[in-house]
Amino acid sequence: MKTVLITGACINTGVAIVEKFAAAGYGIVFTGRAVEKVKAKEKEYQAKFPNVPVTGYALDSLLDERTVDEAAVFMLFADLDAKGIFVETLVLNAADQGLGQRVFENPLTDLMKVINTNVVWNYCLCEHAAKRMKENGGGNIVFINSNTAYRAIPDRIAYEASKGGQLGLMRGLALDLGKYNIRVNAVLPGMIKTDRWEKNPEFYANVPSRFTPLGDVAVGEDVADAVYYFAAMARNTTGAELVVDGGNTIQLYPVLPENK
Template sequence: MPCYNLKNKVAIVTGGGQGIGAAIAQLFAENGAKVVLAEIDEEAGLEREAMLRERGLDVTFIKTDVADEESVKNMVKKTVELYGGVDILVNNAAIMSVKSIFERTLEEWERVIRVNLTGPYICSRYAAEEMIKRGGGVIINIASTRALMSEPDTEPYSASKGGLLALTHSLAISLAKYRIRVVAVSPGWIETSRWKKSKLRSEPKLRPIDHEQHPAGRVGDPMDIAHICAFLADNEKAGFITGVNFVVDGGMTVKMIYAD
């Protein structure tokens, strides 16, 4: 029985073909939503679409590059043509760059910022236009604990996710008069090996210490993020929540670590 009231809601999940996005799309559809997989990887998108449709879920893949305004406009237009509107947007698509600041090109920096920060802005802008016509909606930005803490050589990713948190509270205020809630979710270590497209799918290779270092006792699973997103998308359960960030990391960002 569905846990969340998403019946007949129209949800766009960017990067919905693999990983966390795939889990969010699946859980939303299982709870009655009509879901668009806005995915740049056609192979992943079509495979996920087929997988979920085999289960009788209402899911449609639309090839989308969130960094390209025309691609986003086309995706939103097709969503409205297919389902009649937009109620929920999950800005999940993102890319990573791990390289020394002295070796990374400016083009590499700008590409990460374009996908991870400008992309959510573009998607929010066009999805919000359609949400207004429906009397409101919900935008969920998938940020990261790397917005709050870092490993070496991850500057563009961390900066983009930090910017996404600021974009979240800014949009929450700007769109409040239209009854559009905007929230962020910051995952920690989420093991996605089982949620990739088939040619990349594998079993996780996790050590006991990987689980034990988390106060919650385990590494995260994509469904951990999907459930908080489904809760936040449910206006009956989360209608009083907007402008804030939920850290879902098994407690790692509050754990003090000292050398032996």
């Protein structure tokens, strides 16, 4: 049985990714930050997928804004080693969304926090996972990136920089790890229907219809399908990007409603 490790999988998109891989018979390792939330979600997944092993870990990326908790990543993989669990697929889904960071207003540490989680911590997870993949003859890594790596939205500079940085990380790792039969790819969602979108009905009612050729946002399952493609099917693909955004990235200007 193959095992996948999915970060940030107590809520939203991470849950859909867990469910996709569990339904396909993968053993599941997942993370969230709060111990109680992780324990509750672990029980829920175990009840829903009684035939696959599910293990949750509480893991925060940072000790403080400036410092990645490298020791926690070391301990996570040491614990997996002790349990005899080899992570064949690593899915880097957790992200600091860096919402509402305004130029001239936010301190530099707010930017550091986002870059540290989305780039530096993810690199740390990749390094520990890839070491085991190399020893086991291969594996693969999938980043949940964003089309904001290419196109900006307001008040999200740190997030956009982090997602751009993540693509550089993805390509560098793909090049350096290919010789160990480790593939590294990225899924680039645009807008995903999460609890955040539902709290913002005005935006949801107007933006997707005008800014995506398909007129709708992705659901978690759309992202999970793309992750699964890279992990389980794309034998000859590495360093690739798969955009799942209803066509949002290729549309130059908003399509206004027709006068009736």
